[in-house]
Amino acid sequence: MTALFIGLMSGTSLDGVDGVIAAFDGGVTVHAHASVDFDAALRAELLALNQPQGVDELHRAALAANGLARHYAAVVRQLLDQAGRAAGSIRAMGAHGQTVRHRPGAFDGTGYTLQLNNPALLAELTGLPVACDFRSRDVAAGGQGAPLVPAFHAALFGRSGEDRAALNLGGIANLSLLPGDDGPVRGFDCGPANALLDHWCHLHRGTAFDAGGAWAASGSVRPALLQRLLAEPYFAQPIPKSTGRDLFHPQWLAQHLQPDDLAANPCDVQATLAELTARSCAEALRLHAPGVRRLIVCGGGAANDDLMRRLTQQLPGVAIDSSAAHGLPPQQVEATAFAWLAQRLVAGEPGNLPMATGARGLRVLGALYPA
Template structure:
């Protein structure tokens, strides 16, 4: 597995429910999670980020301030992780920082993706080399820039006997299709994961998310609304494909609700949960029909109502979490560990993308290296 050592992965997804920080020891063919924490976003900064991520305009001053402030929080997350373990920064080979996505637009003629959290600030503050800006090289090679985790999923979760799908449910849901016996791996974003449910719950209940899907469980999906939601062209497009919360936003939802007024809030929530479950199941049944195991990670793994809905739709395939198999990983930390692994790939001069997932013309070494360097 290249050069062994300690690596830190930093990940904040489109749900913005915190910065996940994972300290990983990667040695030969073994990967060990040593410690992990979730560093909360300060509420004022989170509010500013959410305001920008759901809109189409951002002043240069606001962009610059957010880039710096996010970097400070990513650095604090890494520092808190090291403080909890007692491991000095000098023992860390690199930090793999995903950054915070503000906008993801992979369509021609000018595809781009924007993650902020200045890696120069992180490297300077922590004294650790940082690998960041991990999506744009894949886009330069004709890819979607997402999903990037399938290469890691292949390295960690593939089985010679089982046809598996790794399902990550963050703000956006994505799948990695891992056929048994090393056949070609595919992956793509299926559509909204938690993002619409979170935003609707915030608007209606004043809560950041629907814990365990309890509010959705109290409601009943509205068949007409669900039918309207499912007509969106994204769900019927062929992979490779990727999307973001700038597309599946509260504005997107409210434009659909205009056609279906006076639906009780809990029934809208139940419909959104059904949308997430239905589009994930549709993607798996259409592109991985021989799937035997669906291993779930991300925040959505804790939504029991959603997991139950997926189990119903995907039966007889087993639906379980990524820590349910031998050598598995606790579902909250899969993506953070993946970005530690991607940092290692970059430092070792190895590609980190999977063209069969992103649509890139060829494998590429991802990101830029921001060396901690000596202090003069």
């Protein structure tokens, strides 16, 4: 009987939880997909905990983790109902947790990555084994702990004889380089994707995101601001590398804005942020995989028509597809990746790629909380 796994993902965009029931039997089959939005209070608290607050952070983080586990459990109930499955039919669920700090290699040479989660509570609420804490073993082995999806991208999107790349446009943009021969799969974070776009849109329009990128499309890129943003040293760092809201946060943007930017139409800054994402991703692809002629895009940014148009302009000669054309809709890819990582943990098989994370070698990732 084919083993079924649940994957849950709440990413840097902080918009909610996506979940899938998936099977991995010579391929990838998704049996159900569900999502639950974060309520405003939990989203605000998770966003606040991304930056040092100095006010009872441990207490607040523990309660936010409980709230997150309850959102995860709600998605699991939806998935089981949708698929007509009992909890006992699921071998394990992969619950990534919510990253609030990511500083691999910093401070003491090891650093840390911190994902809020309460897997014990999640196991109690669902009656399912919970696989979690996927990143810390890679960090302990000298790696970045991210990105972890390139191995899954290779299994899902890789094709013999054709060099490809997969670009996930979540809160942060990450790129997987998938050679068509026997070369190593590589991956890294390019820089910001939706995190800054969503922040600026919420600040000036009061909406959670710029639907379809229509507001950005109505503005004009501010060249001087774009050059200041692109001068961020992270973009020039060698790979492997990873980043998050520790670097690309509202204060980072604010320190680059000059009086004339603030006096301009806010949609011009939104257009500039969209161009920043497109330009940084395109430059990363040209630098590290100039022979790639097919780019497969997933994550929420795949639904941003303006951002996809900008990528197409930046990458002439590269066919840019949604992941939907290659087996999985964009919103299902990362959740399915964490179902896959749960399957790897249960099987005792490595889940990282040292060429993507910089770890000293392959490692079995995660911890398992029994049902």
